[in-house]
Amino acid sequence: xxxxxxxxxxxxxxxxxxxxxxxxxxxxxxxxxxxxxxxxxxxxxxxxxxxxxxxxxxxxxxxxxxxxxxxxxxxxxxxxxxxxxxxxxxxxxxxxxxxxxxxxxxxxxxxxxxxxxxxxxxxxxxxxxxxxxxxxxxxxxxxxxxxxxxxxxxxxxxxxxxxxxxxxxxxxxxxxxxxxxxxxxxxxxxxxxxxxxxxxxxxxxxxxxxx
DNA sequence: AAGAGGATGAACT
DNA sequence: GTTCATCCTCTTG
Numbered sequence: 613x614x615x616x617x618x619x620x621x622x623x624x625x626x627x628x629x630x631x632x633x634x635x636x637x638x639x640x641x642x643x644x645x646x647x648x649x650x651x652x653x654x655x656x657x658x659x660x661x662x663x664x665x666x667x668x669x670x671x672x673x674x675x676x677x678x679x680x681x682x683x684x685x686x687x688x689x690x691x692x693x694x695x696x697x698x699x700x701x702x703x704x705x706x707x708x709x710x711x712x713x714x715x716x717x718x719x720x721x722x723x724x725x726x727x728x729x730x731x732x733x734x735x736x737x738x739x740x741x742x743x744x745x746x747x748x749x750x751x752x753x754x755x756x757x758x759x760x761x762x763x764x765x766x767x768x769x770x771x772x773x774x775x776x777x778x779x780x781x782x783x784x785x786x787x788x789x790x791x792x793x794x795x796x797x798x799x800x801x802x803x804x805x806x807x808x809x810x811x812x813x814x815x816x817x818x819x820x821x822x823x
Numbered sequence: 824a825a826g827a828g829g830a831t832g833a834a835c836t
Numbered sequence: 837g838t839t840c841a842t843c844c845t846c847t848t849g
Binding site: 701750752819 | 829
């Protein structure tokens with residue numbers, strides 16, 4: 613469990629998100645704080661697990677081969693917007709779009725350690741006490757944070773946006789970062805083997821391995 | 824116009 | 837470990 617150090621945060625800016633190295637960015641997002649302001653409620657959590665997706669070469673990426681569709685179009689925008697889509701008809705998965713315009717890169721946030729707005733998160737998840745599953749897994753954390761596919765394309769940079777990411781000085785040591793293949797992409801051929809999943813060692817909010 | 828399948832989670836046995 | 841809820845997007849005809 614990571615201890616939160618200070619409350620002061622510096623919001624990640626345009627140049628941060630426009631890095632072309634999405635794999636390094638996925639690693640770097642561990643320890644950053646994801647904040648949402650939805651329906652007048654503020655919720656936040658420390659990013660514990662993230663995966664990089666990189667068009668055009670990555671077969672697991674929705675924008676593989678630079679395929680543009682209504683859904684994937686926001687992935688081609690300049691880094692610093694949200695890409696949120698519905699999975700299995702039920703779950704809304706939250707991604708951070710990165711890279712320069714035309715580069716369809718994104719980072720799926722898979723787990724958070726809750727910080728603020730616990731009561732709201734419990735209510736949204738229909739839970740009566742805190743359990744790790746509250747923000748463990750991409751669908752779970754999106755529900756807790758109030759994310760919805762209708763928010764896809766929202767900027768994470770402007771002051772008026774309701775979703776953003778802060779650096780609050782939390783640093784995850786290299787020894788505490790585990791990398792491995794991404795979850796649920798085994799049908800992506802050689803891309804499925806890429807070690808583009810990153811998570812914090814021994815943190816209880818890391819999503820379970822799928823059988 | 825129709826059908827398959829998915830970057831999952833919860834509730835079972 | 838297994839099942840299944842649930843629906844939108846994309847592919848194919």
